[in-house]
Amino acid sequence: MLMMDDIIRDGHPTLRKVAAEVSMPPSEEDREILKSLLEYVQNSQDPELSSKYKLRPGIGLAAPQINVSKRMIAVHLLDDKGNLISYALYNPKIVSHSVEKAYLVSGEGCLSVDENFPGFVERFARITVKGISLEGEEVKLRLKGLPAICFQHEIDHLNGIMFYDHINKQDPFKPIEGAIAIER
Incomplete structure (x- = not known):
């Protein structure tokens, strides 16, 4: 079971690398990692387990965050209608996105970043993601709202990009023209 100590922190060189594609079919080691x-x-969203093991709650995690520079992510959250969006994907990629932008009003956080980076993180409002599931199936997801933002955040990790790279350095809370403000 992964613990907070397994998650590398901001400044670690692996977080700024472009992760390698996972060969298909995946090795047993890659399956276990995913x-x-x-x-x-x-586990981090289970109040009892997160308290017992001192896990910081998270809705997504990418392999580079545990110092494995491979294209694997996991996302587990509810969409705005209360539907569970729970995926573990190999080689996820955004295959299309809206012109329209979106951002979380509360800003974004990251299990690899201990300090607070206030500001609006500009994202696409809607995306389509393709990847391979743990079971080896090709998955195509059309996402909007918080799930779309979460997938973009995790896929950024595979490309060595941190969420705060998207924050306007001069004016972190500058309104994003025409963007959808998402409450979390």
Whole structure:
């Protein structure tokens, strides 16, 4: 089981690398890593387990965050209608996105970043993601709202990009023209 000590922190060189594609079919080691990413986000949202093991709650985790520079992510959250969006994916990629932008009013956080980076993180309002599930199936997801933002955040990790790279340095809370403000 992954613990907070397994998650590398901001400044670690792996977080700024472009992660390697995972060969298909995945090795047993890659399967275990991907399973552990999903297990962490699920456990971290369970009040009893997160308290017992001192897990910081998270809705997504990427392999580079546990110092594995491979293209794997896990996401576990509810959309705005209360539907569970729970995926562990190999080689996820954004295949299309809206012109329209969106951002979280509360800003974004990251399990690899201990300090607070206030500001609006500009994202696409809607995206389509393709990837390979733990079971080896090709998955195509159309996402909007918080799930779309979460997937963009995790896929950024695979490209060595941190969420705060998207914040306007001169004016962190400058309104984003025509963007959808998402309450979390």
